[in-house]
Each structure stands twice: as structure tokens, then as C-alpha cells.
Amino acid sequence: MQTVAVIDYGMGNLHSVAKALEHVGAGKVLITSDADVIREADRVVFPGVGAIRDCMAEIRRLGFDSLVREVSQDRPFLGICVGMQALLDSSEENDGVDCIGLFPGEVKFFGKDLHEDGEHLKVPHMGWNEVRQTVDHPLWHDVPDLARFYFVHSYYIAAGNPGQVVGGGHYGVDFAAALADGSRFAVQFHPEKSHTHGLQLLQNFAAWDGRR
Secondary structure, three states, rough: EEEEEEEOOOOHOOOOOHHHHHHHHHHEEEOOOOOOHHHHHHHHEEEEOOHHHHHHHHHHHHHHHHHHHHHHHOOOOEEEEEHHHHHOOOOOOHHHHEEEOOEEEEEEEEOOOOEOEEEEEEOOEEEEEEEEEEEOOOOHHHOOOOOEEEEEEEEEEOOOOOHHHOOOEEOOOOEEEEEEEEEEEEOOOOOOHHHHHHHHHHHHHOOOOOOO
């Protein structure tokens, strides 16, 4: 039976992610902060919620920045929400925070005065929104284009490499909802809270060989 390590650095909705992975039959799901267990896992999930400054402080304290770079190279790796944002170069949040830098680009604030078609948009962006699939990727298998996923975020990803954007979202501005490069895949939304389509994506991740 394959193992899926859900990285625990004290900042994430770990149990709901683990339960969803178990529900789709992903294998033996381990919530862990043990670097050796993470290195031995067949697949790795990197969730996150909260302020990026606190997340990155814990990630660096535990040495998970270098561990994430290592394990995401050679096996299926999934970043979720702030776990995705932490993979970028930097974030505007908390007066600017350097991140892990696996994907080029910056995490930007939606702004306090976000409008569309004359309507004021609340920040954080919270609720269901469409994701436009821009690349045919194995993790989109049986997930329809423009499927709706559940989002909760005040900061969005401005990708530095458009070729890595495999899913796009829109909330006042266009933003990267999903990024992929090699065995790395990352999403801004919460698949574990996104019912049928989110569970399908997690099931696809459990079966993915880490290649496009």
C-alpha cells in the first residue's frame, strides 16, 4: 500500500485533508512532521492556512523549506492554499515575506477596494468559484472545465511563468488557481472542501505518476 505524507508544520487543516485522501482510497495517509517519514512517502501533500509570515517561520525552523524542495522533485507533490503560496518566490503579506521559490512569481493582496462591474467585492475571496483549465493535466481527469471549487484567501498568485499555470481563477483580477511543474502540482482552492470535484482531484493525485 502506498503512503501519503501530509506535512505538519502546525499551520493547516490537516485532518480534513487526511480524511478526504482516505475517503478516495489514497493509501496509508500519515500526518507527520518527521522528515524521515516524509522522505519515505510515495506522495506528499503540503497544506497550509493562516498568515504566510508565521507559516514560513515554522517551515524554516523545521527545515521544511529544503525538505519540500527535495521531496517534490521525484514524487507526486500537492500544495494546497497557503501551502501553494509558500511555494512562490515571495508574498506581499506581512510587509513582504520571502517564500520557498519553487515557482516563480509573487503572492499579491486583492486590495481593500476591489470592484467588478460596479460591484464591491469582499476580501477575503471566500466561497465557490470556477476554475478554468488552461492545460490538460492528469489531475483534471474527470473534472469538468469551469468546475467550481471552494476558496478562502485574501492574497492571490501572480505567476511568473505563464506556462506553469494549469488552472485560472477570477475575482476582480485574474489569478493562478493551479500551478504545475514536473511532479509538483499546487492549488489555491481547498479540494478537501470542494465536494465531488475536489475529491476527484484528490483521487487523481492518488493515482498520478508525477508526469504530465
